[in-house]
Amino acid sequence: MIYLDHGATTPCDPSVRDAMLPFFTDKFENPSSIYSASGSVKNIVMDVRETAAALIGASREEIFFTSGGTEADNWALMGAADMYRREHAEGGHIITGSIEHPAILNTCAYLEKMGFDVTYLPVDRDGYVSVSDLESSIRPDTCLVSIMLANNEVGTIEPIKELAKTAHDKNVLFHTDAVQAFAQIPINVEELGIDMLSASAHKFYGPKGIGLFYVKKGISMGSFIHGGAQERGRRAGTENVPGIVGLGAAMKLASENMEKYASHEAELRDHMIERILNEIPGTHLNGPEKNRLPGNVSISFDGLESESLVIGLDFRGIMASAGSACSAGSAEPSHVLTAMGRSNAEAKSTVRFSIGRGNTIDEIDEAVDAVKAIAENMRKR
Numbered sequence: 001m002i003y004l005d006h007g008a009t010t011p012c013d014p015s016v017r018d019a020m021l022p023f024f025t026d027k028f029e030n031p032s033s034i035y036s037a038s039g040s041v042k043n044i045v046m047d048v049r050e051t052a053a054a055l056i057g058a059s060r061e062e063i064f065f066t067s068g069g070t071e072a073d074n075w076a077l078m079g080a081a082d083m084y085r086r087e088h089a090e091g092g093h094i095i096t097g098s099i100e101h102p103a104i105l106n107t108c109a110y111l112e113k114m115g116f117d118v119t120y121l122p123v124d125r126d127g128y129v130s131v132s133d134l135e136s137s138i139r140p141d142t143c144l145v146s147i148m149l150a151n152n153e154v155g156t157i158e159p160i161k162e163l164a165k166t167a168h169d170k171n172v173l174f175h176t177d178a179v180q181a182f183a184q185i186p187i188n189v190e191e192l193g194i195d196m197l198s199a200s201a202h203k204f205y206g207p208k209g210i211g212l213f214y215v216k217k218g219i220s221m222g223s224f225i226h227g228g229a230q231e232r233g234r235r236a237g238t239e240n241v242p243g244i245v246g247l248g249a250a251m252k253l254a255s256e257n258m259e260k261y262a263s264h265e266a267e268l269r270d271h272m273i274e275r276i277l278n279e280i281p282g283t284h285l286n287g288p289e290k291n292r293l294p295g296n297v298s299i300s301f302d303g304l305e306s307e308s309l310v311i312g313l314d315f316r317g318i319m320a321s322a323g324s325a326c327s328a329g330s331a332e333p334s335h336v337l338t339a340m341g342r343s344n345a346e347a348k349s350t351v352r353f354s355i356g357r358g359n360t361i362d363e364i365d366e367a368v369d370a371v372k373a374i375a376e377n378m379r380k381r
Helices: 014-024 036-056 069-087 102-113 131-137 160-169 241-279 306-315 335-339 361-380
Strands: 063-066 093-097 117-121 142-146 173-177 196-200 211-215 283-285 296-301 350-354
Touching: 014 241, 036 063, 036 211, 036 241, 063 069, 063 241, 069 093, 069 102, 069 142, 069 173, 069 196, 069 211, 093 102, 102 117, 117 131, 131 160, 142 160, 160 173, 241 283, 241 296, 241 361, 306 350, 306 361
Parallel strands: 093 117, 093 142, 142 173, 173 196
Antiparallel strands: 063 211, 196 211, 283 296, 296 350
8 A cells, every 4th residue: 555645544553543542531631620640641731732832832831722724713703803803893804825735715605695805815826825825915904814834735845934924914914824834844933923823633644533722812702612711712612632732742652753754754755756757748737846845746637537537546555545534526627737827628537646654665656657558558459
């Protein structure tokens, strides 16, 4: 088996799993209780908050635990909308990108039904949002700009620092969906000018069902889930302690090895891209050549259906994707690729390979050889 779909999810690292296990059995106490054993669990939760804050240059009071990236994205958008409506009976304007994750796009669509205007910024053929387009789109009633740090399908790393500065110059809050980039590439919220950030553990070898939401101190974000006093009263419900511990272990592992992991993945990525483009006719890279996520390879194959290619690879024990996992199964072409100027046919001929820290050069060569053979057979029909 060769797994090349790490953009969809990653395997839970054994060290992460081992760190979590005691919190299902021996250390099961509720951190909100007042006896000493619960205090120990509460301290561990606070330690993970410190780990997350240190990783992105924040303080622990700015870190909130969530069920994942989708929840954090919803919180950012709904929270900004709520802040605006506390002071204005109607109106409100949000700006986002046309290639965002469905967690952003579908929440924006909901807010449009609630009376907000949403501007969806275009991107160029490499997937970049233009700073000038953002500047010209900001209005007096704009309450939030939300642009992903790196795209999940084509790996484009956006000019977040410049985009955030443009928003701040007009006194507008800036949120970034960092789910694909968090713990993969260095992120410093202060240096980048990020007010809010979303992340999810299962994208960097942690468990599913846990993520985090960074909110810069001073932003009066309201409660997202009402009930008890957990997460400083902003997200009620007993904390997912095993998940939080797993998140912390995954962050620690990533922070200690980030450069090594990124270098390894980028080397395999570049090797795969070079071989495919040079050895398989009618292939095209989607996204920028270099300024992309270390493990992302998005390739269009002229005249071939990506689903057939992916099924052919699956028969050979190789796992890749015909799009993002969150939109797989849809009959519609990728909204990311069509926004980047690709035709429907080009979009439906695209395969995403996302390389992980455990992949090897031999696996990449085996995968490319398989793609070559499948493409040749498909084109003979």
